[in-house]
Amino acid sequence: MEIEPVILALAALAQATRLDVFRLLVKHEPEGLPAGEVARVLVVPQNTMSAHLAVLSRAGLVTARRTGRSIVYRADLARLQAVMSFLLTDCCDGRPEICTALIESISPCCPPKQKRKGKAHVRSHV
Template sequence: MDTSDTLAAFAALSQATRLDTFRLLVRHEPEGLSAGEIARQLDVPHNTMSAHLGVLARAGLVVSRRQSRSIIYRASLERMRDTIGFLVRDCCAGHPELCQPLLQELVPCPPSDKEPSS
C-alpha cells in the first residue's frame, strides 16, 4: 500500500452514497449483496448505484462475483485493513503505547451471545 492507493481509497469513500455503500457491505460480510439490493436499501437509482460501485471497485474497496443473473458485491476488508495499516504504520513515533486507545477502537466486533448452531 502506498500514498497513491491510500488516496484512491479515501477519494472513493469521500462521497456519502459510496461511504454508505461500503458500510452496508461491511455489515453483510461475507455473503455480500446484489447491486439491486444495495440500491434498494440505500434508496438510490440503479444506474447511479452502478456508477458508485464502479468507483469503489476501481479503488479496490469492493469485489464482485457473478451469481446466476446477479452480480454480488462484497466489501474488501483486506483493502480497508491495508489502508488503515498505512495510516498507523509509524504510529506515535516508536511509542506504541501511545496508540493503544486507537488500537482498542479497532478491535473487531465482540463475540455474539448466540450459541453456535450444530
Template sequence: MENTTVILALAALAQSTRLDVFRLLVGHEPAGLAAGEVARALAVPHNTMSSHLAILTRAGLIRAERQSRSIIYRADLDRFRAVTTFLLKDCCGGRPEICGPLVADLTPCCEAQGSSHA
C-alpha cells in the same frame, strides 16, 4: 502499499453514499449483496448506484462476481485492512502510548461473539 492506493481508497470513501455502500457490504459479509439490493437498501437510483459501485471497485474496496443474472458485490476486507494498517503503521513514531488509546477503541468492535468483558 503505496500512497496512491490509499488515497484512491480514502477518496472513494469520502462521499456519503459510497461510505454507506461500503458499510452495508461489510455488514453482509461473506454473502454480499446484488447491485439491485444495494440500491434498494439505500434508496439510490440504479444508474447512480452503478457509478458508486464502479468507484468503490476501482479503489479496490469492493469486488464484484457474476452469479447467473446478478452481480454480487462484497467488501474486500483484505484491502480495507491493508489501508487501515497503512494509516496506523507509523502513527506512534516509536511511542506506543500515542496509539494505545486508538487500538483500545478498535478492539471492542473486533472481539469474538460470546467473549466477556472484565
C-alpha cells in the same frame, strides 16, 4: 502499500453514498449483496448505484461476482486492512501508549464465535 492506492481508497470513501455502500457491504460479509439490493436498501437509483460501485471497485474496496443475472458485491476487507495499516504505520513515533486507545477503538466489535468441542458441559444442581 503504496500511497496512490491509499489515496484512491480514501477518495472513494470521501462521499456519503459510497461510504454508506461500503459500510453496508461490511455488515453483510462474507455473503455480500446483489447490486439491486444495495440500491434498494440505500434508496438510490440503480444507475447511480452502479456508478458508486464502480468507483469503489476501481479503488479495490469492493469485489464483484456474477451470480446468474445478479452481480453480488462484497467489501474487500483485506484492502481496508491494508489502508488502515498504512495509516497507522509509525503511529505515534514509536510510543505505543499514545496509540492504545486508537487501536482498541478499531478492534472488532464482535469477536469470533468459539466452536464447541464435544458434548456441552452440564452443570449439576447440588
